[in-house]
Amino acid sequence: MRTYLPAQLLPLAQRTGRWTIKKDRDDPVLYTTNLGSYLRCRVTGTSQLVFTISNRHSPLGPGQVYAVRVDDQPWRRFAAQPGKIGLSLTPGAHTVEIMAAGNTDLDAVWSGKQGFGIRSLAMDDGGTLTAMPGRPVIDFIGDSITAGCWVAGRHAALDYRPESNYAAICADMLGADSVRIAYSAGGALRPATGGVPVASTFLRRIDQETVWTPNHPQLVVVNLGVNDRRYPLPQFVKAYDRFIHQVTTTFPGATVDLLVPFSQHFRDQITTIGHHYRLRVIDTTGWCPSSTDGLHPDQAGTTIAGHHLAQAIVPDLAKKV
Known part of the structure; x- marks a missing residue:
């Protein structure tokens, strides 16, 4: 599969959230502390899409949640705990969004690095990832x-x-x-x-x-x-x-x-x-x-x-x- 890492994803996310790159267990992640931050992109030529995500939540509370939307269809919610979110797609071009959608007041997002992290986005070898046209x-x-x-x-x-x-x-x-x-x-x-x-x-x-x-x-x-x-x-x-x-x-x-x-x-x-x-x-x-x-x-x-x-x-x- 073709894999896009945080450094490649960051330019696509800067219009839609407060994202940065941080280390998590020595690996970089696309990182945010804000609910509602999202990544919005266009994917083409792939039948599957796999987000690898972190789940750095407080052990005293429930795990984090992400929401995903394809082509402006209803949002689907996924628990972060498995560490991966997989989507099946039809041929052609699709608009894909993934949003930081659930955490708790116990998550030490400010000093404990318990925010949201996207490790990678993977698709079929022939697939491509591009930025969406600019909007207000x-x-x-x-x-x-x-x-x-x-x-x-x-x-x-x-x-x-x-x-x-x-x-x-x-x-x-x-x-x-x-x-x-x-x-x-x-x-x-x-x-x-x-x-x-x-x-x-x-x-x-x-x-x-x-x-x-x-x-x-x-x-x-x-x-x-x-x-x-x-x-x-x-x-x-x-x-x-x-x-x-x-x-x-x-x-x-x-x-x-x-x-x-x-x-x-x-x-x-x-x-x-x-x-x-x-x-x-x-x-x-x-x-x-x-x-x-x-x-x-x-x-x-x-x-x-x-x-x-x-x-x-x-x-x-x-x-x-």
């Missing part, structure tokens, strides 16, 4: 709701759905590539799970030892704040203001839109800060009519939110393309 890029910055946690229920990893949460649905509707910069429980003041620090730090890094070189999106959507609700209001205002300034300077060529959290926490404060920076603040009242736990949208709720967001941001994306 949207960066989604947020917390567990943006990462896609708890969409299908209350079981960590198994019930996460970054492939079908509001960010994914919005990007699909607009024909855009997306980069997820989101961690469970994170906020402007509150550190995220997995050892991940606050948003001002995780924006700049993939993990403790890896600086992220910012990409060049047409649009950045920020959905943060709900996890800061237990901090004093003046502290939140100061921290959120600093973070939005950081976002605008990190992505100087992009339009930046701020979402009021679906829970409506800090609605007035986020609106004031957005207007100070001359940014659009998007009203999300009524966007998520159903949830799994009173806070995280379920599949029906997040689908509705994705449709609303796509309708709201299409003018901002169109003027940048």
Whole structure:
């Protein structure tokens, strides 16, 4: 079989996630700490496709999960534990996507190297792998709701759905590539799970030892704040203001839109800060009519939110393309 290693895969993944190359048991892996990061490519002339993946999860929690989609058909989910994901394909050209789709708050993604890793992609000897044509890029910055946690229920990893949460649905509707910069429980003041620090730090890094070189999106959507609700209001205002300034300077060529959290926490404060920076603040009242736990949208709720967001941001994306 013909095998593509991480160094060959990295250029194909840089538009669709925060990926880097790391060593795992002395072998390189295409590595990310972000749920919703994916590899999107075109494969031609092969009847089979085999992803070899790592499963560097915490032994105290369930294993990691990946999602795979071929030619925009429904996503299929695979446990990482076997270490391989095999697909059978018909002759011709196919669009293939593989996404980091499930982990747990126990996975030490920041300092313990317990993120997601793709070791290789193999196909028939006559097969070829090429990059997909460029599309508009949207960066989604947020917390567990943006990462896609708890969409299908209350079981960590198994019930996460970054492939079908509001960010994914919005990007699909607009024909855009997306980069997820989101961690469970994170906020402007509150550190995220997995050892991940606050948003001002995780924006700049993939993990403790890896600086992220910012990409060049047409649009950045920020959905943060709900996890800061237990901090004093003046502290939140100061921290959120600093973070939005950081976002605008990190992505100087992009339009930046701020979402009021679906829970409506800090609605007035986020609106004031957005207007100070001359940014659009998007009203999300009524966007998520159903949830799994009173806070995280379920599949029906997040689908509705994705449709609303796509309708709201299409003018901002169109003027940048």
